[in-house]
Amino acid sequence: MPHETVAVGDIEISALLDVDVNDEPIADAFPGAPADAILAGKARYPNVYGDDDTWRLRVRVWLIRHPGGLLLLDTGVGPETSPAMAWCPKPGVLPEALAEVGATPDDVEVVVISHTHDDHIGGALSRDGTPALPRARYILQRADRDWERDAADRSDEEGAVWKMLLAPLEDAGVLDVIDGDRRLTDRLTLRHAPGHTPGHQVLAVESRGRRALLSADTWNHPMQLAHPDWWAGSDDDHERSTATRRALLAELLTEPETIVAPTHLGEAFGHVSPDPDGLPAWHPAV
Numbered sequence: 001m002p003h004e005t006v007a008v009g010d011i012e013i014s015a016l017l018d019v020d021v022n023d024e025p026i027a028d029a030f031p032g033a034p035a036d037a038i039l040a041g042k043a044r045y046p047n048v049y050g051d052d053d054t055w056r057l058r059v060r061v062w063l064i065r066h067p068g069g070l071l072l073l074d075t076g077v078g079p080e081t082s083p084a085m086a087w088c089p090k091p092g093v094l095p096e097a098l099a100e101v102g103a104t105p106d107d108v109e110v111v112v113i114s115h116t117h118d119d120h121i122g123g124a125l126s127r128d129g130t131p132a133l134p135r136a137r138y139i140l141q142r143a144d145r146d147w148e149r150d151a152a153d154r155s156d157e158e159g160a161v162w163k164m165l166l167a168p169l170e171d172a173g174v175l176d177v178i179d180g181d182r183r184l185t186d187r188l189t190l191r192h193a194p195g196h197t198p199g200h201q202v203l204a205v206e207s208r209g210r211r212a213l214l215s216a217d218t219w220n221h222p223m224q225l226a227h228p229d230w231w232a233g234s235d236d237d238h239e240r241s242t243a244t245r246r247a248l249l250a251e252l253l254t255e256p257e258t259i260v261a262p263t264h265l266g267e268a269f270g271h272v273s274p275d276p277d278g279l280p281a282w283h284p285a286v
């Protein structure tokens with residue numbers, strides 16, 4: 001069963017596994033780190049290494065069942081028509097994955113886009129170009145919407161995201177653009193966590209004294225917990241992404257029972273606490 005579910009108070013969080021592929025050489029994916037240190041990290045964290053020391057990339061989509069309904073965080077790489085197919089060897093499985101956990105696209109009322117990279121927003125549209133979650137509002141940060149719109153004339157991945165995904169969503173009238181933190185319900189809060197992209201945001205969940213942090217692409221390699229300054233090649237602003245990693249890490253170390261749910265790490269759910277050497281580390285939930 002590729003999809004895992006945890007309970008946080010009266011909320012259920014399901015991690016839907018969209019794709020699991022070998023991406024670029026892992027040392028190339030994290031140019032902010034010493035290459036030999038990243039390669040040596042395989043001993044501690046073997047699950048993020050693919051064949052021939054590639055980055056083993058999982059892309060997850062998060063379904064949140066809460067008292068107010070169903071919320072989806074991100075949409076995965078998307079169908080064959082998605083711009084992510086320029087680099088991703090296979091399409092995503094969002095509609096099938098929803099069915100496997102007993103939901104349909106019509107059930108989803110809110111879609112939060114953590115950021116506008118095409119492995120997160122690629123599944124926002126169906127093959128026919130209409131919203132894949134047809135009854136939902138799509139929430140994203142204004143900073144990312146504007147960043148992609150400024151790229152509209154380019155022929156690169158961001159230009160494609162605007163033309164093929166964001167502009168159609170805007171034309172369909174389903175985009176809700178927000179500025180900074182936003183309390184969605186008394187249990188669910190979006191927090192602007194910039195750096196990976198200008199509008200990168202994470203979802204904080206709190207219910208009955210339990211907490212979870214859906215951290216999106218704040219940490220894409222678990223060694224970034226001990227080394228927040230080891231920026232990823234996909235980080236747009238290295239200093240800002242480092243500052244965000246430091247700030248969220250400091251919170252997690254004071255709330256070590258928080259369930260952390262990162263989009264791309266080897267495991268969907270875990271905790272952050274120090275290893276015996278004193279350095280913050282990733283401890284998968286089992």
Ligand SMILES: [Zn+2]
Pocket residue numbers: 117119120217263264
């Ligand atoms: Zn990503």
